[in-house]
Amino acid sequence: MFAYEFMRTAFVAAFLAAFVCGPVGWFLVLRGQSFASHALSHVGFAGAAAALLWGQPALLGFGLSAVVSGMGMGVASDRVVGRDVMIGLVLSLAMGTGALCLHFLTRSAGAATALLFGDILGISPSSLYWLAALAVGCVAALAVISRPLLFASLQPEVAEARGVNLRLLDVLFLALVGIASAMCSQITGVLLVFTLMVAPAAASLRLGFGPMSGMGVAFCLALIEAWGGLYLSWLTDCPASFWIALLGSVVFASANGVAHLRGR
Amino acid sequence: MMTPAIKAEQLSVSYGGRRVLDQVSFAIPPGSFVAVLGGNGAGKTSLFRAIMGLSTPERGSVLVEGQPVGRGRMPVGYMPQMRRMVAGQISGWHMVAAALQGRAWGLPWCSAHARAEVDAALDAVDARELAARPVMSLSGGERQRLLLAQAMLDHPRILLLDEPLASLDPARMRETTRRIYDLARQRGLTVLFSTHDINPLMGFMDSVLYLAHGKALLGSVDDVMTTPALSALYGAPVEVVRANGRLFVVADGGGDTLHCCDCAEHTR
Numbered sequence: 001m002f003a004y005e006f007m008r009t010a011f012v013a014a015f016l017a018a019f020v021c022g023p024v025g026w027f028l029v030l031r032g033q034s035f036a037s038h039a040l041s042h043v044g045f046a047g048a049a050a051a052l053l054w055g056q057p058a059l060l061g062f063g064l065s066a067v068v069s070g071m072g073m074g075v076a077s078d079r080v081v082g083r084d085v086m087i088g089l090v091l092s093l094a095m096g097t098g099a100l101c102l103h104f105l106t107r108s109a110g111a112a113t114a115l116l117f118g119d120i121l122g123i124s125p126s127s128l129y130w131l132a133a134l135a136v137g138c139v140a141a142l143a144v145i146s147r148p149l150l151f152a153s154l155q156p157e158v159a160e161a162r163g164v165n166l167r168l169l170d171v172l173f174l175a176l177v178g179i180a181s182a183m184c185s186q187i188t189g190v191l192l193v194f195t196l197m198v199a200p201a202a203a204s205l206r207l208g209f210g211p212m213s214g215m216g217v218a219f220c221l222a223l224i225e226a227w228g229g230l231y232l233s234w235l236t237d238c239p240a241s242f243w244i245a246l247l248g249s250v251v252f253a254s255a256n257g258v259a260h261l262r263g264r
Numbered sequence: 265m266m267t268p269a270i271k272a273e274q275l276s277v278s279y280g281g282r283r284v285l286d287q288v289s290f291a292i293p294p295g296s297f298v299a300v301l302g303g304n305g306a307g308k309t310s311l312f313r314a315i316m317g318l319s320t321p322e323r324g325s326v327l328v329e330g331q332p333v334g335r336g337r338m339p340v341g342y343m344p345q346m347r348r349m350v351a352g353q354i355s356g357w358h359m360v361a362a363a364l365q366g367r368a369w370g371l372p373w374c375s376a377h378a379r380a381e382v383d384a385a386l387d388a389v390d391a392r393e394l395a396a397r398p399v400m401s402l403s404g405g406e407r408q409r410l411l412l413a414q415a416m417l418d419h420p421r422i423l424l425l426d427e428p429l430a431s432l433d434p435a436r437m438r439e440t441t442r443r444i445y446d447l448a449r450q451r452g453l454t455v456l457f458s459t460h461d462i463n464p465l466m467g468f469m470d471s472v473l474y475l476a477h478g479k480a481l482l483g484s485v486d487d488v489m490t491t492p493a494l495s496a497l498y499g500a501p502v503e504v505v506r507a508n509g510r511l512f513v514v515a516d517g518g519g520d521t522l523h524c525c526d527c528a529e530h531t532r
Contacts, residue, residue, distance in 0.1 A: 030354070144369050151366030154359050157344035158414060161316045163335050163367050208353040208398060211362075211372045259353065 001234050010120045010240075012128055014226035016135040017187045017196060022219025023142055024180040025201030026211075027173065031153045034198045036073065036174060039091055040181045041193040043069040046094040048115050048185070049101035058115060059130060062185055066178030074171030118189030118241045120230065131183060138179045145172055150211055187226060188241050196222055199248030203255035208262075221251050267330040269294040269422055269454035270315060272480075274324035277310045284310045286478030287324065292456070292471075294329075294421075297448055298482075299465045300458040302475035308458040311475070312424045315456075316340055328422065341420030343411045345427045356395035356402065356410045360386060363414045385413040388447060405436040412444065422454045429459050437464035489513070 001007050028034055044066035051061020102112045114122060123131075142149075152159040152169050160166055184193045200221035204214045229244030236243075268291040277285040284307035292298055300308050313319040314326050317333035326333050328340065361374055361382045374382070386392045391409040394402060399410070408428055415423055425444065429437045441457075445468045448455045457465065462472070472488045474481045474497060481488050481497045488494070491504045494513060505512045 143371050147368055147370050147372045148366055150372045151362045154354070154362045155344070155414065158342055158363055158411075159366055160318060161340070161342040162363070206353055208355065210355065210358045214354075 001231075005125065006121050006123075007230075007234065009123050009125050009128060010230055011227060013120060013123045013131055014187055014230055015223060016128070016131045017183045018200075018219055018222035018226045020135050020138050020180045021184050021197045022200060022204075022217075022222045023139060023146075023215040024176055025197040025222070026204060026215045026218045027142070027146075027149060027153060027201075028177060029198060029201040029205055030150075031173075033174075033177075034194070034202075036070070036177055037181050037184075037197045038194050039073075039087065040066040040070050040174075040178050041185055041190045042091045043094045044178070044181055044185060045115055045190040046098040046101070048190075049098040049105075049111070052111055052115075053101045053104055057127075057130075058111075059127065059182060059186060063134070063179060063182035066181050067175045068178075070174035070176075070178035071171050074167070074174040114189070115185070116189050116191050117239060118185065118187055118192065120187045120240050123186060127186075131186065134179055134183055138176050138183075141172070142176055145169060146211075149173055188244055192241050192245050195245045195248035196225060199252045200225060203252045206252070206255040206259045208259070225251060266293060268292055268327070269296065269329060270456070271327040271330075272311075272314075272324065273327070275314065275321050275326060276323040277307065277314050277319060277321050279307075279310050279319075283322070283478055285314070285475070285480070288475075288478070288480040289324075290473065290480055290482040292454060292473075292482070294454055295452050296470045297445060297455045297468060298457065298471050298473050299462050299469040300456050300473045300475065301460075301462055302458075303460070306475040307478065308475060309426055312342070312426055312456070312458070315422075315424060316342060339421040341415035341418070341423045343408075343415040343423065343425045343428055345430050353398035353400060356391070356397060356399050356407075357382065357386070359399050360395060360410055360414045360417070364417050381417065382413075385416045386410075388416055389413045389443060404431040405440060408432070408440060409443070412447075416447070420453070423448065423456070425455065425457045427458055427460070429461065429464060434464070437461070441465055441468055 002011075025037070028037060044062040047065025048058040048062035052058050098115070105111050113119070148159065148164045149169050151162075152164050152166050156166055180197060181193050184196050188196050201218040203221055204218040207217065209217050225244050225247040228247050229240045232238070232243040233240035270292045272288050272290050275285055275288045276283060284305065300311070302308050310319065314321055315328060315333060316338055317335040328338050361378070362372065364374070364378050364382060383392065386395050389409045389412045391406070391413050394406050394409060399407065402410070412428070415425075423444075428440060428444065432440060441464045444455065444457070447453070456473070457469070459465065462469075466485075469485070471482060471484055474488050474494065476494075476497050477499055479497055481493060489504055491502065494502050494504060503514050505514060
């Protein structure tokens with residue numbers, strides 16, 4: 001399996017995505033913002049499709065649009081709460097814009113499948129440098145803000161009273177979610193970002209780990225999902241995205257079972 | 265003359281376009297245990313936010329220990345209502361610990377010294393065992409104890425407690441009030457304790473700060489909870505009725521009960 005360069009590249013890319021998705025996803029679930037990753041990946045799809053149309057890398061378009069949208073969500077957080085119709089329309093518009101861009105691409109069918117469901121085996125070795133830089137930058141930034149972010153996530157009123165800037169943290173964190181979504185979409189595609197970002201983190205929280213160990217466990221579970229999905233894809237010749245989604249469900253169900261047995 | 269723990273001078277605060285505090289003035293001596301009374305929207309939380317420096321007064325000022333308020337640098341411990349569930353199964357210990365140096369950038373590591381501080385705060389409210397359990401599995405009263413422990417971190421000199429008795433049954437209300445009172449007396453804290461129901465506070469509080477229609481009245485229970493005093497505060501006739509050892513504050517005509525308190529027990 002590792003005799004092929006595309007497989008080695010895929011495993012490294014999966015490691016980098018899990019490295020980011022574990023800790024970012026842990027905070028995402030803790031803060032009750034799980035669907036933010038789903039929403040940002042929809043907006044990212046439009047950006048990625050537009051980038052392809054203009055001859056730019058999909059990762060660049062996805063990343064820029066997801067980060068800008070994430071920051072916008074952070075700034076407008078008070079105003080979007082409870083506006084599910086508006087949010088749904090914005091997401092639909094983003095997907096429609098993505099479809100329009102793909103319509104004008106000569107290789108639209110292949111590009112659409114890759115964006116929507118991932119094409120981990122198609123990642124070029126040179127892309128790994130970008131992914132590694134994004135992963136290190138994203139995790140480093142999260143490490144810097146993680147203490148006040150944890151405080152603000154658990155007790156926003158008290159955190160504000162102690163001088164924590166909730167709005168700034170919201171904007172910074174959702175920008176990081178945008179980057180993580182962009183990386184994750186390279187592995188799972190736009191539609192399945194949720195499974196690598198949220199399932200391992202939710203399982204980790206369900207098992208009752210504290211913040212530092214919880215983020216570590218979320219990373220390990222994300223890595224098991226991503227590498228396990230690649231390995232099973234190799235064995236069965238089925239899409240890695242399918243196996244990753246399936247493993248995500250198995251991981252979360254297992255964590256629930258363990259928590260139930262422990263009476264938590 | 266002793267500097268007041270909290271002093272409001274002609275304080276006006278608006279919330280959502282409505283003036284909830286209108287040129288309010290009062291001074292609370294250090295070490296006081298004050299019940300902050302008032303209906304929904306009377307300005308209790310707005311007053312707390314002004315004391316913590318989280319809102320800018322339209323007019324007037326608030327001084328804490330003689331100093332102008334400043335966001336995040338007050339000697340104030342704040343206990344909010346536990347309105348929302350903490351996601352997942354994070355333990356009470358980690359929830360409390362998150363507040364320790366929660367403003368500082370970096371990873372949420374806990375040094376041995378920090379762990380000892382969290383444990384000491386939990387011990388002070390007898391919540392060490394509770395803290396090992398997931399927050400979601402705790403009752404309202406148990407969570408309030410954790411929030412009180414969290415408010416005690418960093419050794420505040422003033423405690424602002426926002427509806428700490430909400431959603432507790434009467435026995436737990438009394439128990440929680442006694443716990444807070446004992447803690448405050450041991451450490452010489454000034455306590456502002458907001459509540460809709462002063463019943464459980466009878467015998468513990470030194471004074472009442474009654475908020476209504478943008479105005480405030482501070483004084484002893486006997487001075488504030490009277491028909492003339494509250495009628496003047498509301499700007500409309502209200503009646504304070506004592507019946508069967510209980511104290512009722514009713515609107516003119518007896519249609520609405522604004523507040524009630526049990527006057528039977530004045531002992532601690």
